[in-house]
Every structure is written in structure tokens, then in C-alpha cells.
Amino acid sequence: MIAKEISWKRIKHHKEIYLFIIPTLALISFFLYYPSASGIYHSFFRWNAADISEYVGLDNYIDLLKSADFWNSFRVAFILGGWAIIKMIPPLLVAVCIHRCSSARVQFFYRALFVVPMVIPPLVTVLIWKSFFFEATNGYLNRFLYGSGLFNALCWLDTHLQWGGIFVPGQNPAWLGDSRLILTACVLWGFPWVGSFAVLIHLAKLQGINRQIYEAADIDGVSWLSKFTRIELPLLTGSIYVLLVFAIIQSIKDAASILLLAGYEGGPGGVVTVPALFMLRKAFMEQRLGYACAVGIILTVVVMGLQKLTAVWADWEVLKRWQRLTYRISLFVLGGVLYYFGQFLPLALLAFVLAFPSRYTATAAAAWGLWLFRDATVLSTGSALLLATVFPYAQTARLLLRIGPIGRAWEAIDRAREEGRARRLQRIDTLRETTGQRVARLGARASKHAAIWAVLLIAMLPVYLMLIVSVKDNTQFYKAPAVLTSPMHWDNWSTAWRMVGPSVANSIYISTLGTALTLFLALCGAYFFARLKVPLSGFFWNAILVLMMMPTVANLVPLFRLLSTMGMLNHLTTLVVLGASSGQIMAIFVLRSFIGDIPQDLFEAADIDGAGHFRQVWTVVLPLSGPILGTVGVMQFIAMWNEFIMALVVMRDATQLPVMVALMRLAGEYIKLMGPMMAGYAIASVPIIVLFIFSMRLYIRGMTEGAVKA
Numbered sequence: 026m027i028a029k030e031i032s033w034k035r036i037k038h039h040k041e042i043y044l045f046i047i048p049t050l051a052l053i054s055f056f057l058y059y060p061s062a063s064g065i066y067h068s069f070f071r072w073n074a075a076d077i078s079e080y081v082g083l084d085n086y087i088d089l090l091k092s093a094d095f096w097n098s099f100r101v102a103f104i105l106g107g108w109a110i111i112k113m114i115p116p117l118l119v120a121v122c123i124h125r126c127s128s129a130r131v132q133f134f135y136r137a138l139f140v141v142p143m144v145i146p147p148l149v150t151v152l153i154w155k156s157f158f159f160e161a162t163n164g165y166l167n168r169f170l171y172g173s174g175l176f177n178a179l180c181w182l183d184t185h186l187q188w189g190g191i192f193v194p195g196q197n198p199a200w201l202g203d204s205r206l207i208l209t210a211c212v213l214w215g216f217p218w219v220g221s222f223a224v225l226i227h228l229a230k231l232q233g234i235n236r237q238i239y240e241a242a243d244i245d246g247v248s249w250l251s252k253f254t255r256i257e258l259p260l261l262t263g264s265i266y267v268l269l270v271f272a273i274i275q276s277i278k279d280a281a282s283i284l285l286l287a288g289y290e291g292g293p294g295g296v297v298t299v300p301a302l303f304m305l306r307k308a309f310m311e312q313r314l315g316y317a318c319a320v321g322i323i324l325t326v327v328v329m330g331l332q333k334l335t336a337v338w339a340d341w342e343v344l345k346r347w348q349r350l351t352y353r354i355s356l357f358v359l360g361g362v363l364y365y366f367g368q369f370l371p372l373a374l375l376a377f378v379l380a381f382p383s384r385y386t387a388t389a390a391a392a393w394g395l396w397l398f399r400d401a402t403v404l405s406t407g408s409a410l411l412l413a414t415v416f417p418y419a420q421t422a423r424l425l426l427r428i429g430p431i432g433r434a435w436e437a438i439d440r441a442r443e444e445g446r447a448r449r450l451q452r453i454d455t456l457r458e459t460t461g462q463r464v465a466r467l468g469a470r471a472s473k474h475a476a477i478w479a480v481l482l483i484a485m486l487p488v489y490l491m492l493i494v495s496v497k498d499n500t501q502f503y504k505a506p507a508v509l510t511s512p513m514h515w516d517n518w519s520t521a522w523r524m525v526g527p528s529v530a531n532s533i534y535i536s537t538l539g540t541a542l543t544l545f546l547a548l549c550g551a552y553f554f555a556r557l558k559v560p561l562s563g564f565f566w567n568a569i570l571v572l573m574m575m576p577t578v579a580n581l582v583p584l585f586r587l588l589s590t591m592g593m594l595n596h597l598t599t600l601v602v603l604g605a606s607s608g609q610i611m612a613i614f615v616l617r618s619f620i621g622d623i624p625q626d627l628f629e630a631a632d633i634d635g636a637g638h639f640r641q642v643w644t645v646v647l648p649l650s651g652p653i654l655g656t657v658g659v660m661q662f663i664a665m666w667n668e669f670i671m672a673l674v675v676m677r678d679a680t681q682l683p684v685m686v687a688l689m690r691l692a693g694e695y696i697k698l699m700g701p702m703m704a705g706y707a708i709a710s711v712p713i714i715v716l717f718i719f720s721m722r723l724y725i726r727g728m729t730e731g732a733v734k735a
Contacts, residue, residue, distance in 0.1 A: 030558040042557060042638050045549040046565060049613070052546070052606040056584065057572055061325075063583035064318040072315035074586050085319035090366060094295065095320070098303040099327070102277040105211065105299070109272035112218040113265070115480060119219055120227035121257055122477050124234075135477060136228070136721060142484035143219060144717045146667045148685050149706045151285045152692050153487040154214040156699070157494075159200040159286075163503065165490075166213075167197050201286060204293040211286060211297050217483050222660075226264050231257060249469060270335045274328050278576035280305060281669040285689060300324050301578045301670075308582045309674070321579035329574040356380040495521075495704035502699045514700055521704035527680060528687035529708060535597055535683060536665040539604040543661045544654055546605060547612030552642055554613070555620035556628070572610045578670060585674055595678045603675070604665045612657045619653045620646055659720050666713055684709045 031039055068086070071079040089095050123135045158166045170176040179192040191205050192198060200210040234256065242252055280301035283291065289306055291298030298306070300320065308317035337344065337352055344352075360376030494502055496513040504510075554566055584603075593599045623646065631641045672683045682690070691705055 031560070036559060039557060039559060039638070042553055042559060045553040045638070045642075049546050049550040049569075049609060050565065052602070053569070053572060053610070056587075056603060056606040057575070057580065058568075060580040060584040060587055061575065063587070064321050064580055067315050067583065068319040068322050070315040071313075072318075073312045074314050074589075075312075081315070085316050086323070088316070089319055089323065094298065095300075095303060096366070097295075098298045098300045099277075101208065101297055102299045104208065106273040106276035108212045109276050110269060112215075113223065113268055113272060115217045116219050116223035117227055117261070117265070119477065119480055120224050120231060121253060122473050123224075124228060124231040124257075125239075125473060135481075136225075137718065138481055139219065139224060139484070140717050140721060141714055142481075142488055143224060144663070144713045145488060145710050146685065146713060147215070148281060148285060148667060148669055149491075149688065149710055150215055150487060151282050152688060152706060153491055153703075155201065155286055156692065156697075156702070157487070157490050157506070158214075159210055161197045161199040161202065163506065164200070165507075166200065170198075202293065204296045207287060207292040207297050211283060214282070214286065217480050219480060219484050223268055226268065227261055230261055230264050234260060266335075270332065274331055274576075277301075277331070278324065278328055278578055280578065284670075285692075300327075301576075304578070304582070305670075305674075308585075314582050314586070317582045321582060325575055325579040328576050328579075329571075332574045353380045491703045491706050494699050495701075495707055497700050499697075499699055517698075517700035518704045518708070520698075520701040521708055524691060524701065525684060525687050525705040525708055528682050528684040529712070531597055531681060532666055532684040532709075533712065535600045535604065536662045539601040539608070539665045540658050540662045542601065542605040543608040543612055544658055547609045547616050547657065548642070548646070548650070548654070550609065550613040551616035551620050552638070552646060555617045556638070556641075569610055569613060572607075573614065577607050581670070581674060588675060594675055595681055597681060599675055600665075600668070600672060600683065603671060604661075604668065608661045608664060612661065615657055616650070616653060619650060623649060655720055659716065662716060663713060 069080060069082055071077060071081045071085075119139070123132055123139075126132050126135065158164055161167065167176075170179065176192065177194075180194050182188070183190065183192040189205065191203065198206055200206050238256060239252065242256065247255075277299070278301050280299055283297055283299050283302055284305075286292075287297050289302070289310060291302055291306075301324065304317045304320040304324065307313045307320060334352075341349070356376045357380040360373045360380065363373035363376065490507065493509055494506060495517055496515060497506075497510060497517075498514055501510045550569075554562060588594050588599060627645050628641060631645055636644065667685060668683065669685045669689075672686050673689075676682050676686060679690075688705060688709055691702055
């Protein structure tokens with residue numbers, strides 16, 4: 026449906042439609058735009074929000090650009106972002122394997138099994154890894170290295186590659202206490218990295234593939250790899266691109282997981298400090314709020330720039346010549362700035378390459394990326410450089426592979442493939458399955474299920490450990506932490522409930538009320554933008570699109586000051602309003618696309634019957650929006666349940682803490698009772714698991730009908 030355009034002369038007949046957008050505008054203006062403006066203003070001051078407010082001009086920004094710690098925080102973020110790309114592979118493969126199961130019941134069975142490890146709150150997963158896997162003395166990671174013999178291999182590599190004594194015989198690696206290992210720990214946690222959102226997004230997209238395509242491919246003798254590259258991967262390109270952008274940007278603006286693993290200091294020597302954590306430390310530990318505001322502004326510019334750059338990359342072919350020239354000049358200037366300050370030289374080269382793209386510059390960039398491999402400290406940067414430069418210029422790589430002995434071998438492989446395809450086509454007429462083909466088919470099916478179960482078991486391991494330890498005392502835990510022992514201490518659960526029960530109730534209140542408010546505001550706002558094109562609607566829409574690119578954490582300092590001035594700290598309702606203010610942005614974006622697809626005839630019939638806009642929402646939009654509202658509601662509930670940074674900053678009263686902050690304090694106790702602590706983690710995960718199990722069909726249906734397309 027194309028929104029009907031209404032002129033100023035006719036707006037008096039539709040003026041009630043502005044009532045749909047007023048609540049949204051009020052919330053985002055007060056809790057999003059005002060803190061942003063305040064942050065920009067105070068970034069030019071030496072300000073501590075109390076007795077110091079001195080105008081210093083650009084000094085904060087100049088100090089930041091000269092700060093090695095600030096540049097290092099972005100280096101860490103880009104390394105984590107590069108590994109986030111690798112972490113996208115397991116959920117993609119899992120989704121493809123589940124989709125290829127011929128039985129719908131088997132597919133649902135696997136989805137139900139994967140729900141449990143996938144929807145465990147990420148912060149709970151971080152705490153489990155911190156408690157079980159990274160512990161130096163009895164941690165499972167060190168036990169695995171010793172038991173598998175990999176530790177001896179790592180010691181040999183340490184000696185011959187001169188790693189500086191990271192792995193030494195007789196010494197347990199301190200994953201979170203060694204400045205040389207903590208970054209690796211920040212990458213490893215959560216393995217095998219099967220995230221619920223990614224898997225379900227891929228599955229929703231794969232549902233659009235007709236089974237007859239697979240049947241035709243089987244008749245042609247197409248291999249499983251060819252099915253993936255020629256049938257499934259082209260369809261998943263859009264979702265992969267979206268998830269890729271989210272992964273890189275999330276690594277830059279996220280601070281929760283790093284804070285839980287490494288603390289406010291960012292580990293020994295601050296080696297894993299990311300920009301958001303750097304900003305929080307400057308604001309709330311050093312009381313340099315003006316300086317922290319400058320960090321937030323730069324963080325916002327970087328995130329918005331990355332989002333814009335990826336959008337331009339995706340739409341490069343449709344851009345006008347002057348637009349391409351503008352972006353190339355901007356990249357050239359960015360490369361010059363990075364080179365001038367001597368930071369991120371690989372990114373500077375990448376900016377120059379993208380500014381003047383050619384086969385020769387891409388090849389030169391790839392060669393420099395290979396040269397970077399000689400230094401282990403910039404391995405991730407070199408990998409990212411290779412991916413960013415060689416992949417867009419795949420034609421150059423193919424040209425190089427066609428030269429010399431490699432080219433002749435490549436041609437021989439092509440001829441062998443064609444001959445094999447010709448032989449398979451000759452056997453199609455018989456349509457008889459030989460014994461070898463039957464065995465191959467059964468082997469492929471068995472390997473598919475084996476791969477699913479292998480990933481599932483690894484993903485289930487933290488959940489298993491959490492449940493097993495929840496019925497142990499400390500003595501049983503240290504003697505046999507991975508097996509069930511007798512007697513079982515079920516009283517740990519009652520102890521845990523007394524510790525985290527009130528915070529669970531707080532989170533249920535915050536998430537339920539915040540989700541309901543978000544859905545109400547988002548549905549009204551989406552109807553406003555999708556139904557009619559009225560004066561100022563374009564301006565309002567652009568204002569909302571800007572907020573989608575703005576990281577919330579960047580405005581945390583001025584927002585905290587605003588809430589403090591208004592006396593809104595330590596109130597659960599504050600988290601409800603803040604969650605709805607930021608959550609409705611994405612919800613409006615998704616719902617607008619869905620409402621826009623509702624047939625125009627339904628609205629015209631309602632107009633003929635004399636139904637106003639409120640009546641049309643109630644009788645036309647709401648009955649058709651059940652699946653998509655369920656999808657958005659589940660996503661918003663999970664997001665508010667998992668909220669950590671905002672709750673950590675806003676809430677001070679222990680009786681008002683949400684469950685995630687309460688779990689962090691529980692894990693920070695000097696004397697840890699492992700049984701009650703694990704029981705508390707399990708109690709905090711139960712509401713999300715139950716919600717997702719009962720809403721999974723609705724969630725998948727909603728994504729299939731509109732959410733993914735948006």
C-alpha cells in the first residue's frame with residue numbers, strides 16, 4: 026500500500042491522525058534528543074555536573090584524539106567486530122542443517138531444543154563462562170587443554186613463536202588475569218556462538234525456498250555444498266548483511282559483557298577497554314562528564330558513519346556520480362586523519378583503497394594484509410583488511426588464480442566437474458538408486474544430524490553445568506563439578522529465590538509493562554507513517570531513522586544527569602519509560618512495513634462506512650497484526666529483560682534492582698556459594714525460556730510475514 030498524500034488544504038479532515046504520533050514524539054524528544062543536545066553542549070566544557078563547569082572549546086576532542094587509551098579502545102572494538110564476523114558462521118550452518126530436515130516435526134523439535142541455550146540471557150552466559158570456564162585453577166577450559174594434550178602444543182608454540190611465556194609447563198593460564206589472554210577470553214565466551222536471533226532470522230528466510238527446488242537439485246545430482254552456494258546463500262545474503270552490520274556496530278557500542286568479564290578497568294592494564302566502557306569510566310569513576318560527553322559524540326559519529334558506509338556499499342550501483350565522488354572524498358579525508366594521528370594504519374589504507382578502487386590497489390591492500398600476519402598482535406586487523414579488500418574485488422582474485430600452474434589446475438578441476446555432471450545426467454533416465462547412492466544419501470543425512478547434535482551439545486554445556494551445580498554445595502562442586510552427586514541440595518533453589526526473587530519480580534514488572542507500552546506506541550506511530558502522507562510526516566520519519574543509528578549508551582551521561590535532576594533515579598517506572606522510548610524506534614520501523622502491505626481496499630471500505638482512524642486501527646490493523654506484534658513483543662521483552670548498563674547506572678537501591686544487575690552483584694561476592702549462585706542464574710533464565718517456547722511459532726510466523734522484509 027502506498028501512503029495517500031494529503032495536502033495542507035485537506036489536513037483538517039485528517040487532523041486526528043497527528044494524535045497517533047504525539048506520544049512518540051514527546052518521549053523521543055525528552056529522553057533521546059534532549060540528552061543528545063545536552064551531550065553536544067557539555068562536550069565543550071570541563072564539567073563534573075556539580076561545582077565545575079568551565080568552557081574549554083575543542084580541548085576535550087583534541088585530548089581524545091591524542092589519547093592512546095582512546096584509540097586503543099577502538100582497536101579492541103574492531104578486533105572484537107572482526108571476530109563477530111566469524112561468529113556468524115555457526116548459526117548460519119545450524120539454520121541450514123535444520124532447514125534441510127525433511128520432516129516439519131523434526132525441524133520443530135530441533136528449534137525447541139535450541140531455544141534453551143539460545144535464549145539464556147547473554148549476561149548469564151557471560152557469568153557462567155566466568156565462573157566455570159575461565160577460572161585458572163579448576164576451570165573447564167584449562168582442564169580441556171590438559172586433557173586433550175593441546176596445552177603441550179601451545180607451550181611448544183609459545184617457545185618457538187616467542188609469545189612471551191603465555192603458556193608455560195606447570196603454570197595454569199589465567200584467562201582473565203593475564204593481559205595477554207583476556208582479549209582471547211572475550212572472543213571465546215559463548216562458544217559455539219549460536220544466537221537465537223540469527224538462527225531464527227535465517228530459518229525464516231529459508232522457509233521461502235520451495236521443496237521442489239531441492240528435489241530438482243537431487244535429480245541433477247547437485248552436492249550439498251552446491252545447494253548451499255547456489256540455492257540457500259543467495260537468499261540469505263540480505264539477512265547476513267543485516268546481521269553483519271549489527272555485529273560490527275554492537276561490538277563498538279557494547280560494554281556489558283566486557284564489564285562483567287574484566288570490570289570497569291577493562292582487565293589488567295585496561296587492555297580490553299572498549300569505547301563505551303572507556304566513556305563510563307571517565308564519567309562515573311573519574312567524574313569527567315564533559316570529557317565523557319565528547320567520547321559519546323565521537324562514538325555516535327563512528328557508529329552512524331559505519332551504518333551509512335555499509336548502506337552506501339550495498340546501494341553503490343544505484344548512486345549518482347556526484348554521490349559516489351562525495352563518499353570517495355570523505356573516505357580519503359578519513360584515511361588522511363587516521364594516518365596523521367598514526368592510528369589504525371590498516372584502516373587508513375582501507376579508506377584510501379575504497380576511495381580509489383582498482384584491481385591494483387586491492388591487490389596491494391591484500392599483500393599488506395598478508396604482511397600484517399607476521400605480527401600476532403595485528404592478526405585480526407590483517408584478517409579484516411583482507412576480507413574488506415579482497416572480497417569486493419573477487420574478480421581480481423579469480424584472475425590471479427587463472428595464471429600459471431594454479432590456473433591449469435583450476436581448469437582441470439572445472440573439466441572434471443563438467444564431466445561428472447554429464448555422467449550424472451546420463452543416469453537420470455534410469456531413476457534407479459544404486460547402493461552407493463543410497464549409502465551416500467544416508468551418510469549425508471547422518472552427518473547433517475550429527476553436526477546439529479554436536480553444536481547443540483556444546484551449546485547446552487553451560488546450561489547443563491548451571492543446573493548440575495545448582496544442587497551442589499561447594500565441597501561437591503570442587504570434587505566433581507561436572508557430574509550429579511548425592512545428596513542433592515534442593516535448598517539452594519530456595520536460598521537463590523530469597524536472593525534474586527525480588528529482582529525477578531522487578532524485571533517482570535519492567536519488561537511486561539515496557540513491552541505493552543512499546544507495542545501501543547509503535548502501532549500508533551507505524552499507522553501514522555503507513556496510512557497517510559501528511560505534512561511533516563517525512564520530517565518526523567527522518568528524525569526516527571536518525572535515532573535508529575544513534576547508540577543509546579552514547580547519551581548515557583547527559584541522560585543520567587537529566588534523570589537525577591528530575592528525581593527519577595531508583596524508580597522502576599523510569600526503566601519502563603526509557604525502555605519504551607528506545608524500543609519503539611525499531612518497532613515502528615518493522616510495523617510500518619507490515620501495515621503498508623495491508624490491502625488499500627480494506628481502508629477504503631472502512632472510509633465508506635464512516636470509520637475514523639482510531640476505528641480503522643481497531644477493526645482493520647489490529648486483527649491482522651497479531652503475528653508481527655507477537656514477534657516485536659517477544660524481541661522487546663527479551664531486550665528489556667536483558668538490559669544491564671542502563672539499569673546499572675539508573676538504579677541505586679538494592680530493593681529496586683532488575684535481575685541482571687542483581688546477578689552481577691551476586692557473582693561479585695567475595696565468598697561464592699556456587700550452588701545458590703547457579704540456581705539464581707537458572708531462576709533468572711526461566712521466564713525467558715518459557716516465553717520463547719510458547720511464542721516460538723508466533724515469532725517465526727511474524728518474521729516470515731513481515732519482520733525480515735522490513
